[in-house]
Amino acid sequence: MERIPILQMGEFLLVTIQVELSDQVALTLQDDLTERIRTTGARGVLIDISALELVDSFIGRMIANIAGMARILDARTVVVGMQPAVAITLVELGLTLTGVHTALNPDRGMQYLRAALAEEVHGHGRLG
Amino acid sequence: MDASDSRTVKLTTEQDVVSARQAVRQLCQELGFSLVEQTKTVTAASELARNTVTHGGGGEMRLQVVRNGTRRGVRLTFEDRGPGMPDIEKAMSDGWSSGDGLGMGLSGARRLVNEFEIESQPGEGTRVSIARWK
Secondary structure, three states, X not given: OOOOOEEEEXXXXXXXXXXXXXXXXXXXXXXHHHHHHHHHXXXXXXXXXXXXXXXXXXXXXXXXXXXXXXXXXXXXEEEEOOOHHHHHHHHHHOOOOOOOEEEOOHHHHHHHHHHHHHHHHHHOOOOO | OOHHHEEEEEEOOHHHHHHHHHHHHHHHHXXXXXXXXXXXXXXXXXXXXXXXXXXXXXXXXXXXXXXXXXXXXXXXXXXXXXXXXXOHHHHHOOOOOOOOOOOOHHHHHHHHOOEEEEEEEOOOEEEEEEEEEO
């Protein structure tokens, strides 16, 4: 079955969705990603959806689930590169992806993850 | 409208939902829909096709090119012989869900298109017809 590759870069996991997402592939990604967070101890997940031409309620829910599960596993998630047509459609559909942090591109997404992580470390007083 | 303008996609498995999306996108592109119009139509189709597969126990989607004067559009009809919906109004409201969705499927799909009709008989099945004009 089709699987979406998950790359590790330091404390972060990177996912680029390049295929048309069937429900099953989306669910497999959810499982694979949470498992990888556990095994790698990753603190951040960046999901690039710039190639995704459609986000419907199922895919939207999967993205929100991933962010929620990652948070419980002590990792932040940022979704980057959403196409404008997809964003317009999502809002009209009624999905606002509450709780999911988004960024315009991978650069800004990485900036967010690094800043969130630094703030967290600082907030815990480990570096402060 | 002549018969050559109509075709059907069977909706039995979850993979068929992907095929349905691709067929709708192709038709929208042929009609010269803008990217936003395409995306809205394909997203509505995705919601309804998934409903047909998961709640309707499978069925089919019919694609038609429709004309109104010089305007052209697509009409998509989703039909199943599943359990039907006892309360359409409730099913159409935001946040209502019979399954594991977000409850945005039907109500959301309606917002993405220009025309939306639904007929459902408990025990007989459900038919949803949508149209989007260019």
